[in-house]
Amino acid sequence: MADTIKADLSVSIGSLKLKNPVMTASGTFGYAREFEPYVNLHRLGAVVVKGISLEPRAGNPPPRIVETSCGMLNAIGLENVGVDRFITEKMVSLQDVKVPVLVNILGDSIDEYREITKRLAGVAGIAGIEVNISCPNVKKGGVAFGTVPEMASAVTRAVREESTVPVIVKLSPNVSDITVIAKAVEEAGADAVSLINTLIGMAIDHKSRRPKIANVIGGLSGPAIKPVALRMVYQVSQVVSIPVIGIGGIETYEDVLEFMLAGATAVQIGTANFVNPRASEEAVEGLACYVKEQKLRSIRDVIGALILP
């Protein structure tokens, strides 16, 4: 354990220095405290908290989740306490966790994104903002911000203008060409991009002839989507010069290495936290051993080090 400290695992996401590249993904790690029985939180690179909206949201009716082959669908409906209670209640308790906290935000209009960011500006303990642009734009008939370059870039610009901390834009994989969106948000001032959010999926119970989740469609996550995530991380890394954070089906340090080889500077672990709550800390331990065994100067040597045929 003491050994772990010696391996250089540090990476930078813009001005944000992380002691290692392993974060936990929004919506899969609660407000971090839930994992205290299992994880030394301060050993993680960062934690990303559940998506926050301007007003509290009750979320979707049950059932909200269902297992699929090597994955799960969720339609939580972005249940959250709203930005104000987040600041007064959740951030306060998060303060004593000695790990950078990234706040994931969402809205249904550009103004809403802007307003949340304003309220978060200057709040102690927030190391960065991650902007979930997979949400529907109510003014544009519900088309997701993340699927249209102009809308993605408008959201990014608004958040970037109000934010006092690094802004990470979290991309939707449900697009024809993710590199176009990535370039748009880079140009609009994003300090980093994270990808992927969930693929849109559906499950049906043939016996009852009903959808297995009340919202009919939901977000697919877990090992099933890893190949898609890895491909998109690889493609985006080729076209942007800001850091890329890889997400999707990551569980072990080997998975982390694959994403970093594809070009990711850091990663987030999502669904795997449910299966193995210690997954994030174990990935950090695994990376430390890897760096030492391979006698690397730093884990950063792995970033984009994929050898093409």
Added chain:
Amino acid sequence: MADTIKADLSVSIGSLKLKNPVMTASGTFGYAREFEPYVNLHRLGAVVVKGISLEPRAGNPPPRIVETSCGMLNAIGLENVGVDRFITEKMVSLQDVKVPVLVNILGDSIDEYREITKRLAGVAGIAGIEVNISCPNVKKGGVAFGTVPEMASAVTRAVREESTVPVIVKLSPNVSDITVIAKAVEEAGADAVSLINTLIGMAIDHKSRRPKIANVIGGLSGPAIKPVALRMVYQVSQVVSIPVIGIGGIETYEDVLEFMLAGATAVQIGTANFVNPRASEEAVEGLACYVKEQKLRSIRDVIGALILP
């Protein structure tokens, strides 16, 4: 077995009448004869043969396939004997198989699609053409035909003009909004759409630091993609009035029912043929039992019968 005959499993894809909705997917069933030791081919609804191009193609170098969580990636590179040898060699041997044969075609220009269709026109034993539009359009810098509505519709129109049999257009899932493409090809004259082709994915071996398939990226198939396929079939069924053929992670008759409830008139079984070569015939048997047990007049009663919350 004799009982099976009584259940009404027949469905129509345009003018094409199928004795049941279970087909095998292109590229996963060889030229059908490979499965004779395991399957009574004449019990299937139809078989779709491997994609055929104008000229023979050697395909991609090895490795071409790799297993992923609940799925596999392939980059066969569309290895095939070319349309002329297909007609003289493969179709001849396919003639004695008493099952409708659909020919999957692909090209890298609209002219190529048109020319293949011309050569196939009038060839005995061809019940329909399935147009793979996930291929790169060489003239447009390699953007896949299936990701741009205008290109998708131009291919459809060209094939429709030359074809003497029903034309099914096979949609790519790697798009922001598959309903737009579906509507475009319907308008261009497609007699049906089939979906989904593979999701684009990637796999990396962290030990060698190399991609696990020589082509770097490949197509993801199998149970992992079923939720995405089901969602797209559901969405497309809402917006087109031509029949929809569901594909993606289907193995059992329960999977078939799920796709039909979502709106599919028929389905194709792909990767599951590798795991269980009898999957297609077993699905037909399962559907026959289902129709009888549920006392349905016809399996067609299931199409689109999803009950929304």
Added chain:
Amino acid sequence: MSQFQEKTEITRIERLAVDIYRLTLLSPEIASAAQPGQFVMVRTTNSKDPLLRRPFSICQTSSGKYFQILFKVVGRGTSLLAHCREGEFLSVLGPLGNGFQVDYNSANCLVGGGMGIAPLLFLGKTMLRKCKEQQPIVVLGARNKDELSPLVADFKELGLLVHAATDDGSLGRHGLVTDVLKNISFGTECQFSVCGPTPMMRAVHFFCKEGEYACQVSMETAMACGMGACLGCIVPVEKGGYAHACSDGPVFNAKELLWPIQ
């Protein structure tokens, strides 16, 4: 918080009925921290399919070292568990959630249906330990004798009297647990602790509402994490919005829930 992720050894596997099994697992940490009504999340395979853990009530603990889960094979996860071997290890998270809050010195009634009987055995045992003077009234229901009798036997072994009901009348009363309840006279102070299928819990809740008895129910929902992180396991509550079965429950005061729950 006393929660643990453990590789627990399976020390015993018993097949109680055609598709009902009981596993005894070795984990001093979980066994000594567990409270009646709490549950564990169990990994049923080392593979990624099925991916998620499965929740099971803690059915009994013994010697502060062992705990048991009782389950019915209903799908792939439980089928995998049924095929485990003694000596193998299972990855278990727990104990999770909030258990039953009972006044051990008051009159108590335990009402269980099917596998919902599991946590009530733990609760009944604890009641007997904490209060020697008064025994809880136990009402158990299931589909038939084969399923119910091994569970009834466990309570009888503790010296508890069991009122049984089965759907087919093969053991105890022919009918539902509420049919049994109607024929028992309860003191006004009696507190009900209920676990079973939702329609049964709903019926018992309305029975209690009428008689003005306190009533706690243990809710089953789909769960991905079991620890308040995924927000998947919701139940609608009276005051509006949702509670989370894993972290606010699984045991709730029935009055706080918004019935009828589907």
Added chain:
Amino acid sequence: MSQFQEKTEITRIERLAVDIYRLTLLSPEIASAAQPGQFVMVRTTNSKDPLLRRPFSICQTSSGKYFQILFKVVGRGTSLLAHCREGEFLSVLGPLGNGFQVDYNSANCLVGGGMGIAPLLFLGKTMLRKCKEQQPIVVLGARNKDELSPLVADFKELGLLVHAATDDGSLGRHGLVTDVLKNISFGTECQFSVCGPTPMMRAVHFFCKEGEYACQVSMETAMACGMGACLGCIVPVEKGGYAHACSDGPVFNAKELLWPIQ
């Protein structure tokens, strides 16, 4: 075509070395149709992960009812197989592919490395049955004695003389099988049947080319279907393009392949 999809019963599991196992499977259909050099595709789990079947050479058949596979645990599929129990059933497809084409009356040399030794046992046994006068020369290599000696023992039991080589010298010659080959004098008519790691097969091919001996090699590639349907299992061939290991092979005339194969 005599190919079958079978639920074969595992009648015996033997652990031959730390990570080497041999399964005996009951399938009269497969056992009686099998030819040396053919293989089977085995499902290693009922779950969807790992999804695909795994290819294994048929290592021996007996009484026209049983056949054996010999394997090394290298990943998840083989690890699952190693954990099977006798009496369980495995889903097996086979026999698949084209086996060794040998002139049983000519002089023959069998060269095997590691798990590539498996199909050669079947071939050696068949040679002895078909031609009593002449015994094949057998050259086997592996990493060390632990891995090699149980395999050598099988050949010795048939009455065959084995020339052994190990990477660490713990059994037979210290070095590669080609080091052994160089010290044997072969008749010009000698035909080589080779199975093992690709670098070894390449080396033996070049040895044969020099000596102008006929040489057949059994190729291992990734395989999804094992029956010519997926086109995944290619090996580059001399005349240009690719052959399919499962349906054109796995045994090829070494001269028809495009060396060096990676």
